[in-house]
Amino acid sequence: MDTKEEIIRQFEAQTAPLSPETHEKLANILVRFELAKGDLFLREGEICKYYSMVAQGMIRLFYDKNGRDLTEHFSYEKGIFVSLESYFRQTPSYLMIEALEPTVIYSFPHDQLQDLMRTNHEVEHMYCKMLENSLIESQQKADACRFETARERYHRLATEHPEVVKRAPLIHIASRLGMTPETLSRVRAGLL
Numbered sequence: 001m002d003t004k005e006e007i008i009r010q011f012e013a014q015t016a017p018l019s020p021e022t023h024e025k026l027a028n029i030l031v032r033f034e035l036a037k038g039d040l041f042l043r044e045g046e047i048c049k050y051y052s053m054v055a056q057g058m059i060r061l062f063y064d065k066n067g068r069d070l071t072e073h074f075s076y077e078k079g080i081f082v083s084l085e086s087y088f089r090q091t092p093s094y095l096m097i098e099a100l101e102p103t104v105i106y107s108f109p110h111d112q113l114q115d116l117m118r119t120n121h122e123v124e125h126m127y128c129k130m131l132e133n134s135l136i137e138s139q140q141k142a143d144a145c146r147f148e149t150a151r152e153r154y155h156r157l158a159t160e161h162p163e164v165v166k167r168a169p170l171i172h173i174a175s176r177l178g179m180t181p182e183t184l185s186r187v188r189a190g191l192l
Contacts (some may be wrong), residue, residue, distance in 0.1 A: 004030045007053055007106040010078050015129035022122040029112040035059075035099035042097040048086035050107035051130065054079050057103025058167055061095045062175070071176040074100075074164045084134055100168055145178055153177045154187045 004027040011026070012018045018026070031050070035041060041059065042048055054075050061073040061081060072095065075081040086093035087110060117124045144153050154177060158165045164173065174184040 004032075004106065007055060010053060011080070011126065011130075014078075014080065014133065015126040016122070018122050018126065022120055025116060025120065026108070026123065029108060029116065031107050031109060033105040033107060035103045035105065037099055037101050037103075039099045039103075040096055041099065041105065042083060042086075042093055042095065044094060044096050045092045046086075047090055048083035048093050048095075049090075049110045051082045051087060051110070051113060052080065052105050052107040054081070055104040055106055057105075058100045058163070059097055059103055059105070060100055060168070060172055060176075061097050062172070063095050069175065071172040074161065074168055074172075074176065076161075076163045076167065080130065080133070082134070084138075100172070150177065150179050150183055151187050153179075154184065 005023065007030060008018070008023050008026050012023075032055075033041065033052075035057070041052075044064065054077055056077060058074065058076040059081060060071050060075075061083065062069055062071045064070075073081060081097065083093040083095040083097065085091065086095070090110065113123070113127065117127055144156060148156065157173070157177060164176075170184060171181050174181045177184065179187070
């Protein structure tokens with residue numbers, strides 16, 4: 001999945017049907033980025049200017065809390081990601097976005113996507129579906145933290161996102177699941 005048309009089709013599959021004319025308009029504003037492992041796509045304090053999809057590789061969204069590196073989200077092939085508050089409000093982000101392996105990203109620039117939304121109802125509908133999907137995912141994550149045990153959270157991640165379990169460093173997986181690396185090791189060993 002490494003052409004603009006393939007990326008637009010993936011956004012469409014995850015959101016709403018689009019006409020060929022809208023495909024073309026979206027492809028015209030789509031920007032491709034290549035990141036090496038460890039590169040930051042977004043730094044703390046920068047404004048998130050892109051709504052993005054991973055074409056190849058893996059990224060994580062994370063933040064620093066009192067010197068602790070805490071992972072909030074992983075995204076890999078066909079995964080959409082954004083620093084939501086920063087993107088929607090166009091304010092500095094507390095989140096950072098890091099490539100965990102060599103990664104290719106396709107992104108919609110904020111201002112150009114906003115301009116398209118004002119003139120194209122299909123893009124507006126797609127954008128609403130993207131927002132809806134992001135909100136649902138945030139709610140599911142919050143519910144998992146409130147209602148699931150460490151073992152259940154790990155099992156859900158392994159079932160729903162096996163690529164994360166295979167490819168992401170364990171320290172970041174533990175952080176994303178709200179547990180210490182030691183607790184994650186016990187969960188993986190079946191001791192919890």
